[in-house]
Amino acid sequence: MxxxxxxxxxxxxxxxxxxxxxLDLAALRSNARELVAQAQGKPLRIATKSIRCLSVLDELLAIPGYRGLLTLTLAEALHLYGLGYRDLLVGYPTTDQDALRRLAANEQACAAITLMFDSIEQLDLVDAVLPPASRPVLRACLELDASLRVGPMHIGSRRSPLFRPEELRDFAAAVAARPGFRPVAIMAYEAQLAGVYDGGHSPRAHGVRLMQRSSRRELLPRRAAAVRAAREVFTPEFVNGGGTGSIRYTAADPHVTEIAAGSGIYAPGLFSRYRHLAxxxxxxxxxxxxxxxxxxxxxxxxxxxxxxxxxxxxxxxxxxxxxxxxxxxxxxxxxxxxxxxxxxxxxxxxxxxxxxxxxxxxxxxxxxxxxxxxxxxxxxxxxxxxxxxxxxxxxxxxxxxxxx
Missing domain, CATH: 2.40.37.20 (D-serine dehydratase-like domain)
Structure with missing residues (x-):
């Protein structure tokens, strides 16, 4: 220092x-190698909102083990596509009508960019902007809620309404039957594991570790059942999960095929409070x-x-x-x-x-x-x-x- x-x-x-x-480049490269090791052979999709620097993205994509980008918005994905990046997954549903029109005007971009969906209303919005007959088929990633629910308590990010395996299957069937959309992937981001630090000896730290053990026990069979249920409708190209704070746990799930990561590359202040992260x-x-x-x-x-x-x-x-x-x-x-x-x-x-x-x-x-x-x-x-x-x-x- x-x-x-x-x-x-x-x-x-x-x-x-x-x-x-x-930027300490030696430290960045060390972190990149550590995340690859924790992924245990599964590819890492780079969460661009945690990087926000094209030169760093290029540095990472040149390292074996990194493949594809997880963008924050469709507008960002389109910008990166224009710069030559491919295999782009938009991490959140979009309501950006201008970006949707620009996407639909480029058939090659539609083949390289996957949009995120978790409700019929989101499909309706896209159709209202771009009727199916006027656009290429859009690639759809379906998001499963990977949070922990204990009675009325919700622990984790408020993301998808699709929690039970049958809910994901039924939504997949609705997407597959709808003109202009094609389900291709599944995401299940466990924020309560990846985004909550677990270090220390305080009552909070012990409570977090107990919560995370319970969450891992609950999520592993539910995510497996959800992937099996979705396969009744389509064959996923990839199943995305995890984040820097949960790479080694998510990598052990045989139903997850790739892991999202980004923050650990810079190792910001919060990551000094995580165990199991060198x-x-x-x-x-x-x-x-x-x-x-x-x-x-x-x-x-x-x-x-x-x-x-x-x-x-x-x-x-x-x-x-x-x-x-x-x-x-x-x-x-x-x-x-x-x-x-x-x-x-x-x-x-x-x-x-x-x-x-x-x-x-x-x-x-x-x-x-x-x-x-x-x-x-x-x-x-x-x-x-x-x-x-x-x-x-x-x-x-x-x-x-x-x-x-």
């Missing part, structure tokens, strides 16, 4: 105005010290890039370097400025950089136009490798790619 900061300080005069996005922080942002209100407090410009989700301290950025700094309780992370206190403040001057880790992965790229890419460059004067800036990679924001 200190090496990253030293490289940035040495080059700061030529980097433009901060804040900077920083990941290295790969993405940071750096903000300058602009004030010294007290000897033990420095104030950096901005830096308060809070992550989406249930509000809490786990959604705050993590102060990565220098160590020994923490938020001032009655101010925390701010949009305009963020005071930090601790012994390390004494060693920071005006203009020095503080490195942060965003709590979540792709959201960082909505704040920065590019990553400053740092990699190992052979042996240095000490025992470790010499680190250097090797490139600057534009993010989606830097290239004008809008997800929403």
């Amino acid at each position: 200190a090496a990253l900061q030293q490289v940035l300080h040495a080059a700061q005069a030529n980097l433009g105005a901060p804040p900077y996005g920083v 990941l290295r922080p790969a993405a940071y942002y750096a903000c300058p010290v602009v004030r010294r209100p007290r000897p033990d407090i420095v104030t950096v410009a901005g830096a308060g890039w809070v992550a989406s989700g249930v509000p809490g301290t786990d959604r705050l950025p993590t102060v990565a370097h220098p160590p020994g700094l923490s938020y001032v309780v009655n101010e925390s992370a701010g949009e305009a400025q963020t005071p930090l206190r601790g012994a390390a403040a004494a060693g920071l001057a005006i203009g020095d950089l503080v490195l942060f880790r965003h709590a979540k992965a792709g959201e960082l790229c909505e704040r920065i136009g590019e990553f400053i890419v740092i990699d190992d460059q052979g042996a240095g004067p000490t025992s470790g490798p010499r680190r250097a800036i090797v490139d600057r990679w534009a993010t989606y924001r830097g290239q004008g790619i809008v997800l929403q």
